[in-house]
Amino acid sequence: MQEKHNKKSATPQEFTDNFAKKAFGRSRTDSKKQNICVVCNASCKPEDFKDDLSAQEYQITGFCQKCQDEVFDDPQNGTLEEDPD
Numbered sequence: 001m002q003e004k005h006n007k008k009s010a011t012p013q014e015f016t017d018n019f020a021k022k023a024f025g026r027s028r029t030d031s032k033k034q035n036i037c038v039v040c041n042a043s044c045k046p047e048d049f050k051d052d053l054s055a056q057e058y059q060i061t062g063f064c065q066k067c068q069d070e071v072f073d074d075p076q077n078g079t080l081e082e083d084p085d
Helices: 012-024 028-033 052-061 065-072
Strands: none
Touching: 012 028, 028 052, 052 065
16 A cells, blocks of 8 residues: 655745745745735835834735734724633
8 A cells, every 4th residue: 555645844934935826826935025915915114014013924924014904903993802711
């Protein structure tokens, strides 16, 4: 019987780049090199982010401030709610 090979050898960067490419049509790495948002293609400059945490999030996800707000903020009160557990 043949063994199945597990393809979990991709690095975290390769994984996020491949995911972004499939989801948004461009890789996170390419978007960051061009200083644009991986989701909406908006320009991303350090002064565009409301705080250091948001700027760090751009380095991880490639999301501009507007896209971060849409994904992470709670529409009820404008912030991401903490898990009560």
